[in-house]
Amino acid sequence: MIEYRNLRVALLGGGSVGAQVARLLLEQADELANRVGAGLELVGIAVRDVDAPRTADLPRELFTTDAESLILGADVVIELMGGIEPARSHILLAISSGADVVTANKALLALHGPELFEAADQVGAQLNYEAAVAGAIPIIRPLRDSLAGDRVHRILGIVNGTTNFILDRMDTEGDTLEEALATATELGYAEADPTADIGGYDAAQKAAILASLAFHTTVPLASVHREGITSVTPQQIESARKAGYVVKLLAICERLTDATTGEEGVSARVYPAMVPRTHPLAAVHGANNAVFVEAEAAGSLMFYGAGAGGVETASAVLGDLVSLARRHVAGGPGFAASSHADLPILDIGVITTRYAVTLEVADEPGVLARIATVFSDHKVSLELVEQSLTPAQPEAGGAEGVPATATLVIGTHAAPERALAATVRDLAASTVVSNVASVIRIEGA
Amino acid sequence: MIEYRNLRVALLGGGSVGAQVARLLLEQADELANRVGAGLELVGIAVRDVDAPRTADLPRELFTTDAESLILGADVVIELMGGIEPARSHILLAISSGADVVTANKALLALHGPELFEAADQVGAQLNYEAAVAGAIPIIRPLRDSLAGDRVHRILGIVNGTTNFILDRMDTEGDTLEEALATATELGYAEADPTADIGGYDAAQKAAILASLAFHTTVPLASVHREGITSVTPQQIESARKAGYVVKLLAICERLTDATTGEEGVSARVYPAMVPRTHPLAAVHGANNAVFVEAEAAGSLMFYGAGAGGVETASAVLGDLVSLARRHVAGGPGFAASSHADLPILDIGVITTRYAVTLEVADEPGVLARIATVFSDHKVSLELVEQSLTPAQPEAGGAEGVPATATLVIGTHAAPERALAATVRDLAASTVVSNVASVIRIEGA
Numbered sequence: 001m002i003e004y005r006n007l008r009v010a011l012l013g014g015g016s017v018g019a020q021v022a023r024l025l026l027e028q029a030d031e032l033a034n035r036v037g038a039g040l041e042l043v044g045i046a047v048r049d050v051d052a053p054r055t056a057d058l059p060r061e062l063f064t065t066d067a068e069s070l071i072l073g074a075d076v077v078i079e080l081m082g083g084i085e086p087a088r089s090h091i092l093l094a095i096s097s098g099a100d101v102v103t104a105n106k107a108l109l110a111l112h113g114p115e116l117f118e119a120a121d122q123v124g125a126q127l128n129y130e131a132a133v134a135g136a137i138p139i140i141r142p143l144r145d146s147l148a149g150d151r152v153h154r155i156l157g158i159v160n161g162t163t164n165f166i167l168d169r170m171d172t173e174g175d176t177l178e179e180a181l182a183t184a185t186e187l188g189y190a191e192a193d194p195t196a197d198i199g200g201y202d203a204a205q206k207a208a209i210l211a212s213l214a215f216h217t218t219v220p221l222a223s224v225h226r227e228g229i230t231s232v233t234p235q236q237i238e239s240a241r242k243a244g245y246v247v248k249l250l251a252i253c254e255r256l257t258d259a260t261t262g263e264e265g266v267s268a269r270v271y272p273a274m275v276p277r278t279h280p281l282a283a284v285h286g287a288n289n290a291v292f293v294e295a296e297a298a299g300s301l302m303f304y305g306a307g308a309g310g311v312e313t314a315s316a317v318l319g320d321l322v323s324l325a326r327r328h329v330a331g332g333p334g335f336a337a338s339s340h341a342d343l344p345i346l347d348i349g350v351i352t353t354r355y356a357v358t359l360e361v362a363d364e365p366g367v368l369a370r371i372a373t374v375f376s377d378h379k380v381s382l383e384l385v386e387q388s389l390t391p392a393q394p395e396a397g398g399a400e401g402v403p404a405t406a407t408l409v410i411g412t413h414a415a416p417e418r419a420l421a422a423t424v425r426d427l428a429a430s431t432v433v434s435n436v437a438s439v440i441r442i443e444g445a
Numbered sequence: 446m447i448e449y450r451n452l453r454v455a456l457l458g459g460g461s462v463g464a465q466v467a468r469l470l471l472e473q474a475d476e477l478a479n480r481v482g483a484g485l486e487l488v489g490i491a492v493r494d495v496d497a498p499r500t501a502d503l504p505r506e507l508f509t510t511d512a513e514s515l516i517l518g519a520d521v522v523i524e525l526m527g528g529i530e531p532a533r534s535h536i537l538l539a540i541s542s543g544a545d546v547v548t549a550n551k552a553l554l555a556l557h558g559p560e561l562f563e564a565a566d567q568v569g570a571q572l573n574y575e576a577a578v579a580g581a582i583p584i585i586r587p588l589r590d591s592l593a594g595d596r597v598h599r600i601l602g603i604v605n606g607t608t609n610f611i612l613d614r615m616d617t618e619g620d621t622l623e624e625a626l627a628t629a630t631e632l633g634y635a636e637a638d639p640t641a642d643i644g645g646y647d648a649a650q651k652a653a654i655l656a657s658l659a660f661h662t663t664v665p666l667a668s669v670h671r672e673g674i675t676s677v678t679p680q681q682i683e684s685a686r687k688a689g690y691v692v693k694l695l696a697i698c699e700r701l702t703d704a705t706t707g708e709e710g711v712s713a714r715v716y717p718a719m720v721p722r723t724h725p726l727a728a729v730h731g732a733n734n735a736v737f738v739e740a741e742a743a744g745s746l747m748f749y750g751a752g753a754g755g756v757e758t759a760s761a762v763l764g765d766l767v768s769l770a771r772r773h774v775a776g777g778p779g780f781a782a783s784s785h786a787d788l789p790i791l792d793i794g795v796i797t798t799r800y801a802v803t804l805e806v807a808d809e810p811g812v813l814a815r816i817a818t819v820f821s822d823h824k825v826s827l828e829l830v831e832q833s834l835t836p837a838q839p840e841a842g843g844a845e846g847v848p849a850t851a852t853l854v855i856g857t858h859a860a861p862e863r864a865l866a867a868t869v870r871d872l873a874a875s876t877v878v879s880n881v882a883s884v885i886r887i888e889g890a
Binding site: 020024028031032034035124130136137138141142145146147148149150151216280283295296297298299300301302303304305306309311312314315316317318319320321322323326330 | 764
């Protein structure tokens with residue numbers, strides 16, 4: 001085998017992923033060199049504070065606060081700082097100075113992906129980001145390469161471990177959202193400020209990345225419809241369970257046709273949805289991730305594994321590094337993201353799915369007929385109606401004269417989102433409906 | 446974008462996969478050209494009989510019986526003929542004439558992989574084979590690239606759809622092996638001669654390919670320990686079910702240390718095994734495939750989908766073609782298989798797993814103690830013993846004087862295969878054991 005000179009690897013960021021990447025690079029140096037055909041020499045780790053504690057025991061002399069000098073002397077730059085700046089400037093500097101780049105920065109890719117891919121494309125640099133979505137699970141490369149000859153119709157992803165942990169606890173332990181979140185925080189599955197996770201922001205970033213890749217179309221983060229899990233109640237979970245469903249926060253990327261205009265386009269969205277318990281995604285427990293892909297020729301595929309964790313994510317980073325280094329040694333350039341299809345991004349109103357609508361209604365004759373009429377006015381057809389009496393509320397006095405109420409759970413057939421929204425608006429205005437208690441979508445059925 | 450000349454694609458084989466590949470290449474020509482940056486021109490399909498019926502409507506003028514002329518005029522050769530010869534010679538001709546190659550030929554790769562990879566490596570040709578294992582499921586590329594920076598410890602694969610269909614029917618419908626096989630044949634899941642599937646030969650080929658890739662070591666087909674499903678009985682399935690297990694035919698690739706010699710090596714083997722019903726592999730039903738991978742950093746990953754079928758497998762072939770064509774356009778060479786680690790291949794006797802041993806024994810005092818002694822003589826420790834009385838067999842006369850018998854099911858803790866084999870040999874020779882009815886391994890627990 002021809003011997004190549006070592007590749008100089010600069011690491012930006014010494015957090016939980018960065019420290020594990022550095023440790024594995026040092027510990028497995030010989031093995032990795034054999035796989036690549038050249039050594040991978042870790043030349044430095046740029047951090048804000050060289051004395052901060054690390055999750056791995058690393059030589060102090062590797063650490064520096066001078067990221068720019070480190071970048072300028074590197075063949076490969078691994079960006080694991082997170083956040084937008086200075087990560088974006090550092091990656092652009094690396095590319096312009098001739099280095100290849102590995103990043104796990106989903107926020108940056110979701111916001112500035114096109115700029116970065118364009119910069120890499122200009123100079124033939126490689127930009128790999130397997131770790132940005134679903135941690136250790138290979139999903140970027142399968143979508144980019146393995147399914148490159150197929151047409152992806154739909155992706156249903158559980159791509160946020162924190163919210164899956166919380167929803168799983170609510171389902172299996174009967175916890176409230178607050179209780180499950182407290183447990184997640186205690187076990188290290190949730191950050192001190194859990195907004196990015198439970199608000200669905202993290203999942204929306206991943207949806208933008210997956211949709212862009214799957215549909216060869218730039219899908220800006222701003223176009224991703226996003227709902228978090230904060231409104232999910234134990235009652236919803238319980239009623240989903242009784243009906244044979246489990247509630248999951250899904251990132252959904254779909255290629256579809258606007259039924260009104262006939263326009264073909266794509267949709268990317270994040271919301272909690274009911275998934276049948278028989279669906280492979282229903283078996284994804286704890287903080288695990290899974291991505292379910294429906295493609296024209298390949299049919300249904302699922303990719304499952306750990307969605308986060310320092311060492312797990314480090315595996316994906318190192319896979320990107322070795323692939324890129326092999327190509328570096330072999331001499332070929334990388335491939336920028338493809339956006340040749342450039343499909344329009346459709347509004348959430350266009351997508352069709354099924355819904356479970358829970359209503360509190362007056363318990364009196366004719367109510368069901370009036371409600372059914374509201375649905376049919378908007379051409380939303382019903383699959384199932386379940387009625388249960390609501391016990392009289394003591395605090396409401398339980399007095400005579402207070403009308404008895406009932407709870408209706410209505411399951412619909414597939415209907416456009418905008419028809420459902422109009423239905424809900426009319427239901428809320430109806431005199432027989434005292435409250436639209438919840439609306440939740442049903443996916444994968 | 447720079448315009449490149451079309452890539453000339455030659456297809457060898459017009460069977461169920463070949464016909465779908467040709468159809469998709471023609472139907473999606475524009476879309477694929479956009480993804481590659483150059484057209485993929487199907488220049489011909491080499492077949493034995495130009496007039497044979499096809500599963501897709503294809504222009505007659507594409508067909509030829511002259512494979513060699515077709516190969517010599519091609520930039521990329523897709524080999525979907527199957528079998529060893531002339532597939533092997535055709536691929537070598539393609540490589541030596543400067544073409545890149547895509548193949549789905551697992552038998553050929555398992556037997557002659559090193560020769561083909563070496564030939565490709567010599568001239569910098571690409572040789573892709575995603576479709577050779579687990580049909581549409583991306584598993585080759587994740588192992589080769591995504592996990593390239595990690596260390597794979599173990600692979601548990603359901604890689605043969607026919608046997609999974611049969612075992613699933615036996616489990617869910619209570620079918621015998623013969624009944625389930627008849628159904629599989631009727632539904633097109635089994636071939637007229639099902640030996641390759643039910644004998645475990647097909648799975649063994651895939652195990653050799655996966656182990657070679659995962660462990661950077663050439664694992665010859667001959668070194669794969671192979672047991673098919675022909676000895677699996679409804680009783681085993683039923684007793685597995687009662688104990689919370691399901692029987693699956695597994696292809697197992699493992700990196701392990703010989704406890705006696707301390708030698709590190711790899712093992713590749715195929716056998717029916719009991720898998721806990723809580724394991725993700727237990728949920729793989731019908732003719733589906735799944736590959737469960739345990740890696741040092743990434744933890745547990747699972748890849749799931751359709752393991753066979755013309756159009757599904759065509760998806761993997763086209764993914765290989767597009768990846769390779771992109772690289773062809775970009776100018777970089779491919780990567781041959783890596784065998785730098787070159788670990789020794791360990792004998793099946795070295796592997797350790799758990800076992801369920803079913804014995805027919807004399808129903809008399811002291812029997813259990815004598816049997817337990819046989820196990821402990823070989824340092825195989827017991828986890829569980831269940832005894833049930835065997836009803837008197839009418840055909841045995843049920844007469845007085847015939848000793849009553851009982852059935853013992855013994856579950857062991859993990860023990861080396863050779864210790865278990867010695868135990869079984871001694872049990873068979875014991876006067877209190879009338880029959881060692883079955884031995885089945887327990888995996889994934």
